[in-house]
Amino acid sequence: MSYEDWYRQDRLPHIFCAGCGNGTIINCTLAAIEQMDWKKEDTVFVSGIGCSSRAPGYILTDSLHTTHGRAIAFATGVKMANPDLHVVVFTGDGDMAAIGGNHFIHACRRNIDLTVICMNNQIYGMTGGQGSPTTPKGCLSSTTPFGCAETPFDLCELATAAGANYVSRWTSYHVKELEKAVKVGLETPGFSFIEALVQCPTAFGRRNKFRQVADHVEYLRSHSLLKAKRDRMLENGEHIPEDMYIVGEITRRKRPAMGVKP
Amino acid sequence: MKLAIDETRCKGCNLCTKVCPYKIFSEGKRLNRKGIALPELDRPERCANCRLQKLYGRQLCGVCQLTCPDQAIHWIDEEPYELHKVAIEY
Amino acid sequence: MTRTEFWQGNTACAEGALAAGCNFFGGYPITPSTEVAEHMAAKLPKRGGVFIQMEDEIAGIASIIGAAWTGARAMTATSGPGLSLMMENIGFAAMTETPCVVINVQRGGPSTGQPTMSAQGDMMQVRFGSQGDYAIIALCPATVQEMFELTVKAFNLADKYRVPVFLMADETIGHMREKVIVPDTVERVNRKPLVPGTLPFKADADLVPGFPQFGKGHHVHVTGLTHDERGYPAATNPKLHANLVQRLVDKIENARNDMADYDVINPGASRVFIAYGAPVRTVQQVMYDLNDTDIGFLRLRMVWPFPEKALAEFKNAKAFFIPEMNLGQMAREIERHIKLPVISIPKIGGELHTPADLISTLEAHP
Numbered sequence: 001m002s003y004e005d006w007y008r009q010d011r012l013p014h015i016f017c018a019g020c021g022n023g024t025i026i027n028c029t030l031a032a033i034e035q036m037d038w039k040k041e042d043t044v045f046v047s048g049i050g051c052s053s054r055a056p057g058y059i060l061t062d063s064l065h066t067t068h069g070r071a072i073a074f075a076t077g078v079k080m081a082n083p084d085l086h087v088v089v090f091t092g093d094g095d096m097a098a099i100g101g102n103h104f105i106h107a108c109r110r111n112i113d114l115t116v117i118c119m120n121n122q123i124y125g126m127t128g129g130q131g132s133p134t135t136p137k138g139c140l141s142s143t144t145p146f147g148c149a150e151t152p153f154d155l156c157e158l159a160t161a162a163g164a165n166y167v168s169r170w171t172s173y174h175v176k177e178l179e180k181a182v183k184v185g186l187e188t189p190g191f192s193f194i195e196a197l198v199q200c201p202t203a204f205g206r207r208n209k210f211r212q213v214a215d216h217v218e219y220l221r222s223h224s225l226l227k228a229k230r231d232r233m234l235e236n237g238e239h240i241p242e243d244m245y246i247v248g249e250i251t252r253r254k255r256p257a258m259g260v261k262p
Numbered sequence: 263m264k265l266a267i268d269e270t271r272c273k274g275c276n277l278c279t280k281v282c283p284y285k286i287f288s289e290g291k292r293l294n295r296k297g298i299a300l301p302e303l304d305r306p307e308r309c310a311n312c313r314l315q316k317l318y319g320r321q322l323c324g325v326c327q328l329t330c331p332d333q334a335i336h337w338i339d340e341e342p343y344e345l346h347k348v349a350i351e352y
Numbered sequence: 353m354t355r356t357e358f359w360q361g362n363t364a365c366a367e368g369a370l371a372a373g374c375n376f377f378g379g380y381p382i383t384p385s386t387e388v389a390e391h392m393a394a395k396l397p398k399r400g401g402v403f404i405q406m407e408d409e410i411a412g413i414a415s416i417i418g419a420a421w422t423g424a425r426a427m428t429a430t431s432g433p434g435l436s437l438m439m440e441n442i443g444f445a446a447m448t449e450t451p452c453v454v455i456n457v458q459r460g461g462p463s464t465g466q467p468t469m470s471a472q473g474d475m476m477q478v479r480f481g482s483q484g485d486y487a488i489i490a491l492c493p494a495t496v497q498e499m500f501e502l503t504v505k506a507f508n509l510a511d512k513y514r515v516p517v518f519l520m521a522d523e524t525i526g527h528m529r530e531k532v533i534v535p536d537t538v539e540r541v542n543r544k545p546l547v548p549g550t551l552p553f554k555a556d557a558d559l560v561p562g563f564p565q566f567g568k569g570h571h572v573h574v575t576g577l578t579h580d581e582r583g584y585p586a587a588t589n590p591k592l593h594a595n596l597v598q599r600l601v602d603k604i605e606n607a608r609n610d611m612a613d614y615d616v617i618n619p620g621a622s623r624v625f626i627a628y629g630a631p632v633r634t635v636q637q638v639m640y641d642l643n644d645t646d647i648g649f650l651r652l653r654m655v656w657p658f659p660e661k662a663l664a665e666f667k668n669a670k671a672f673f674i675p676e677m678n679l680g681q682m683a684r685e686i687e688r689h690i691k692l693p694v695i696s697i698p699k700i701g702g703e704l705h706t707p708a709d710l711i712s713t714l715e716a717h718p
Contacts, residue, residue: 002321004336008573011584012271013332018298019275023331031328041569046418057573057585062566064421065575065585066414067444073411077418077426078566080402081376085422085567103414106407175281175328201275214280 003030006040008060015054019213021172021198025119026055028175028196029088032182036086043086046075048100051126051200052092052119069100072107075114079259083113086186093120093134097153101133108162111190113259117182118155118193121200129203136243140207155195160251165190167251171197171220174247181249190257197245220245263315263337265306271334274298278326278335284308287326307348311337353536361499361526362387362429365455365519366395368503369427371538374453375401376424378415380408380434383467384523385457388429409434413441417450421574423543423565425507429455432474433464435481442516443482444576446600449553449561451510451543455503455519457526460702469702470523472629472677478518479656485597487604489611490518490656494632496530502653508541509611514560515604520655522677524630524704546570554581559603605657612659614652621648622670623714626686628652631675634705638714641707647714655682660689671695671717675705693717 007030016022033043045063047053048071056063066074071089079087096104096118107114123141124130131141131148134155138147159167166188170178178196185192199205199216210216225240227248233240265286278287278301286306290299306312311322315337327335359367366388369377377392389405396403402419406412409430416426430438435456445452460466461473478490489509491502502519510517546552546562552572555561564570577585578593586592617639623646625635632651639649648666652659663672663686671693674683680696687694697713699705 004333007333013273013334016331018273018332019277020331023333024277024329027328027330027333040571041567044566057575060571062421062564062571063573064418064566065573065577066417067440067576070410070414070441073406073414074418076404076406076411077376077378077415077420078422079418080378080404080415081419081424081426082422082567102407103411106411172329173281175325179328213275213277217277217280 003027003034006030006033006059006061008058011058014058016051017202019199019201020051021121021200022052022055022119024172024175025117025178025196025198026058028179029117029182030059031179032186033088035183036186038086042084043088044078045088045090046071046078047090048095049126050092050095050124051121052090053095055090069095069098070103071095072100072103072114072116076107076110076112079112079114083259083261087114088186089114089116091116091118093118093122093155094124094132097133097155105158105162108159108164108191108193111163111165111255111257113189113191113257115182115185115192116194118195119198120155120195121198121204123200123204125200125203129207139204141204156193156246156250159193163191163255164193164251165253165255165257166192168249169195169197169245169247171224171245171247172199173217173221174224184249188252189260190255263312264340265303265309265312266336266338267300267303268334268336269294269300271332272298272300273332274300275331276301277329277331281325281329283323283325284310313348354533357532357534358529359496359532360387360529361493361496361521362457363391364496364499364532365429365503365521365526366391367534368500369453369507370395370399371500371534372425372504372507373540374425374427374507375399376416376419376426377401377403377428378406378419378426379412379428379430380406382409382431382434384459384526385429385431385455387526388455388457409437410441413438413445413452413454416452417441417445420450420452421566425511427453427455429457431457431459432461435474435477439481442488443484443486445516446482446486446488447576448574449514449600450516451514452516453503453506453510453519454516455521458520458522460700466702468523470630470677470704471700471702472520472522473681473700474520475655475678475681478520485601487601488516488518488656489513489604489654490520491613491653492520492628492655493525493653494629494651496525496528497532498653499525500532500534504538508539511543512541512560513603513607514543514563520629522630551581552583553579555599555603559599559606608657608659609661611654612662613654614650614659614662616662616665617649617651618645619648619665620668621646621666622668623673623717624648624650624666624669624671625673625675625710626650626652627675628655628682629677631677631705634675634707634710637707638710642711658685658689663690673697673710673713673717675699675710677704
């Protein structure tokens, strides 16, 4: 038995572009779930709209592909009505941080027992590459043709501030670390948030000097800074470059949670 | 065990060529019917999972499979199982 | 056995939901529907149900749709502005055939309008508010007793037809206190479960597919995209989309005569009032005052799907009079169904029609 059994084999190959990192994140999530010994009938995947949100359609469990940004609100209903179900939410940066930002912070506040995996490609991929709330400053997109002028969201800091029990960030390069982080997220009672930075060769890379998929993945790798190392650097008063992504386990705590199986 | 790439799923992104610690995958040259150049396998018997999965009874490494965004990489059982002599350069 | 209570309309509605077995309420406070949420918050947890106050109305309806897929009988309550916010997810519920109940205690609009005044301005929005073609069921109570009974009925219709059902009350009925006769048990119609091994969105002869509840091993994929009978997205297939949307409309519209709920008074009359919701009470007063068998009354409890056969019951009718607390929303729908003169008696501003309003209109159309 391997995580491949969790795929709807009749629906593969999926619709993601060649080189898209979303498939990698689904692999890592399913590999973590496979280790949890969960039954397929007790697991529900919920998603909103966007590239990332097509993921539940390829997974052989009950799955709910909902309206734009509302995945976490739907998942709240599923989990509260039947706490015996394990509910995992796939979402994207535009889906979760823009239109669904309110539902996200309130789910963190309630600390409801969900695991939310955000595939952050820093752009709206499905609609053709518009700027999103996580598009880095200066990056090009079809709606920021002169470079993004807005400051992006730090989703992990947002989740921590709003009260999530477990928060971590990895990239699509760090597959083993991501798999372990998802597993910890699944095990943690309360709201778990895992941000996975993914490459988007079609909408983001093409406009931002990552013509090859591997170049973008290499950029994500080389611009990842472990949280422990960041903390050390802060202690020593060293300068931390602004374009680094802080990866690793950002938050783990035991605030009282809602919707935990009794 | 034997490494296999599913030709119906591979979209030719070549991410596997970047992540394999043994550099087993290399960029393909020949286009298939869908116009995709499948990665070529260089001495796949060097793969740790191919050699040792049966011995350890669990999945080893597997980074290529986890990374492959298109679920195209998997291992198939060889029938009958043959022992390979493998030279590994460090 | 029954018992008698003296309840507010909103309380009767919440009690009706509890009697019908509602076990999930997700909502957001909005005048004039807050008492429904307050009553549910007090009563539901003690009965093993779940009450959750969401961050907005969008999340409110999203949570009840999610809960409904786990088998819960789920409900939310709101008013006009909240209903506007819910529209996208109401379309989602219609597309995915999710049974759920939405209580809409109407207030004056548009926008924030008159939060504490009565209106019936959402009658067209509730039917056509979300994008695309779909059909829903809308019930209109005119008494506190009906707030109780129609809430029960809303749950049964939602489960039978797998569709969002709306209770279109108004501020007058929601905040009015009246005698309610409460039965010990109420009729309950449960969802038809999916037969294992059949396709989750393949409809039976009644055009309603069996319900593939989450957690039962059906491995169903529920999506708001145009989907085939397996539930898989097939958004670019024109024929499939046409068939799916046609079925979603037909399953309700074909059953309109089976589920119709109305009273006919003086069917031989030549001049006929048609009313739903609070204006029913004014018409009743006029009928009592005039005591004239030549004045008929069609009292609608179900407005959508519109029961057109009810109009045919008035064989000698020469004109229909439609008092509504909007600018003639349903009068236009009635005009569509009948060739006779339809005289709209609109009234907005938040007050009920007075009997004098109706009598003067009658006198103007002898």
